[in-house]
Amino acid sequence: MATTNIDVNKQNVVDLLKSGKDHPFIIPEYQRPYAWSDDEIITLFDDLWEFSIERTTSESAKTYFLGSIVSFENDQGEKEIIDGQQRITSLFLLLRAVYTKLESEENKTKEINNFISKIQPALWLEDELTGEVDKTKTLLRSEVATDQGNEILRRILETGQTEKDAKDNYSHNFNKFVELYENKAVDNAMHMFQFINALLNYSILLPISADNQDTALTIFSTLNNRGLPLSDADIFKSLIYKKLTAGEKKSFAHKWKELEAEASKHGETIQSLFNYHMFYLRACDGDVKTTTSGVRKYFTEKGKNRLKPEIIDTLADSLNLWKVIRSGEILANESWSENKDILKVLDILVAYNNEFWKYPTIIYYNQHKDDPEFEGLFLKFLRKLCVLLVTRYLESPSISAVKGTVLKLNAAIIKTPEPEFVAGFKADTSEEDAMSLIVTPPRTMVRMLLKILAYDNQNQSELLPDKWEIEHIFPQKWDTSFFTLDSDETNKTLEHIGNKIPLEKPMNIRASNNYFDRKKEQYSKSAIAITQDFGKSNRVNWIPTDIKLRDKEITDQLTSLFAKWVDEYEPTPVPGVKPVPTPEQLEQIRQLRELGFI
Template identity: 55%
Template sequence: MATTIEINKKSVREFLGSGKKECFIIPEYQRPYAWTDEEVQTLFDDLVEYTQERIDSPYFLGTIVSYTNDEKEQEIIDGQQRITTLCLLLRAIYTKIEKMDHTDERNNFIRQIEPALWQTDELTGKANRNHSLLESRVFESEYNAILANILETGMTGESDKDNYSKNYRLCQKLIDDYAKEEPLTFYSFINNILNKEIVLPIKPDSQDTALTIFSTLNDRGLPLSDADIFKAKIYNNITDSKARNEFIEKWQEISTSAEYADESIQKLFYYCMFYLRALENDKKTTTPGLRKFYSNNGFYRLFESNIMDNLNAILNFWTVVNNHEKLEGESWSSNFEILKLLDILSSYPNEFWKYPVVIFYLKHKE
């Protein structure tokens, strides 16, 4: 079936307003919000310069890559930092002008900002601040509730040190200072943010295509890995809250230990793929892509009860091989003949030896 990709240039107001039909979700597998005051200040300064120079052409903010998931939500693949910061900035503006005298300009922008941040009643136009159009579900972040509270109430604690709170307070200060120093262009500044700041949303019809586009476009930092996707899939398949917390702890423990063993959790999944292929008697000579292999038939392999045990066992193997550590209760890890052979294999000029050895280890580790 052919892939379809929807690309439409939109103003910030139009783009955020599309969240009324399909709300914006920062999915579980994304990394936490990471913009610092430097990035926020740079964005704000650019918008100020754009306003004061009275530039005719639109201000291009960049591309946003998303796709519509099964729950009819816009799952943000690339652009969460900019979208989140825009929402914090608009919330700071709203908090400011909400307290100002009721002029035509003030009332106009109140009406424009509300449907860009919250669900609004179709008949009355009244905003429901309990239902923001942006929600973060990053499951390793304890700050998701803070973002929701800021968008709902417009308040944050002065002592809060998370990036949402710090950047929101900075946005408030920048808006207060600008309104005081440039009162004649203050509403023009707001209008530019809402209506002359342009984004280019890219919406393919599948998560896989969205991730591919993101990997192609992204040059600002670490791209999402296949392991990030697997993490979210496993997490979402667990219904019990206690089991979810245990999974998070186990994932973080394996991920940290894998880095210490000079591997990565992504590579652990790769080694495990060869073991699972061996169990399935898969003798194809071509190696499938990691995400393609695990996504087959609805990611069923990720939901097997022993997937984390297999990853942990593979981690133990590489902890011995790479770090020369002895494992409690695993006599092989102190067996000189075994260690000698593993050291010889480690000197091999490529990594082909690793896959059959890992398969052999998982099969006979007891």
């Protein structure tokens, strides 16, 4: 078993930054842009100022802990910062601001000269013989792929100046440090030396240095509680970025940043897009194994070269599907994106309680969207997929119930827009069992079933409102003096599918825990047709007996609808290719043979 080396040794600011002369600090390509704002900058400065005062008045204030810095030494001997890039960048800017102010003093006291000599080797390389510093050789360098300020940071650390009217974070925060320094120096000139001394010698950091990137990332994920941890996508970005020419890097960084913003706008991330793409590539390879490596390991597998620059365009194309699903966008030259029947089925699938509806959906879209018959084929496919996912989950509410089937379906989709796959309850599921499964579904399936019922109403021409809740027609709490019912039996019946309808959240609040006759008015105002029908019906009361009658109606409605959707999905025979019978068909053939019919 390989051993992992981790060095942990607390250091003050000046000693830690000076260690950059042997192993320069680098903010790698996969890190996010520098993002500290005034809040963090002012807090850092004020905390250090208060600490420096406490040191002169209290024996207990010996050191001030600034946090940890997680890094690893790369092949070039540089310290790649995995965690703490915002903090260490801000400390470099603060020290540069302090140095700039000290250097500008006309009357350089012993204290000023002392601190100048202390700060110089913490910012720049020194000549070992003369002790002179080369300000063009800073001990911190940023190579963040999507940050246009890398050169600005280098220039600020070198010159101690910013461009006029600069809007970037590096310039703004450097100027803010200068401003904070000047404001304090006006009223507390003598204490300023105590502040610099406390900053350099008594402010403590905890550098954690790992021997490789994976170990550093693991440490970061364990320690991190301040923000989003680095994702696999951040690593992929750097691996692609390193392969590009100088001219290509700018275009790639722009595309990445644009895709990141677009994905976020539509409720996705670049990380999730990579995940979907992994399932697409696995389907292309015919990989149907249910146990596989994670996304990072898959894309960085040696010898596979799966991270090519053009992948950014592929991910952008696949995002189009989620633009439609998440935001209702209409795509140019893709008429399916405004097909209400397709949009309704997609809205139903969104309510499925795990990710396995997404993979066949995105694979089908990516593989067949250019087919002239795509719109009609996609609708039939989605409906049968919906039947598969609902029935399998009702029978066994777990990922394992559908995982293997979905992975096989993914591979089949690559070969044809009309793949063979099982849908419907298992062959040995009786009508009585099917009814029981529908009547008392898992809580996680109720919302999906209500969507199916709502969209099956011929008057539901539009998509359901974004915010609706599950309404219990017979209230979950009832007045026992008004209804004399068996509590245990009634409580069970209340959770039947027959007692539930979708209702907009504001109306559900107003409907409260009232009885049916008092809620009808709210129902009648609903934009959801199935609920509106209840409100406009001639019913006066709603009791457990009515729930059981509706249970049967819903079961018949759903089984009939599922059968219809399955029957509509009839793959067109491919000339010269003999159809492969499904496992159910093979079992039927075996039974007929045993009975002597064939």
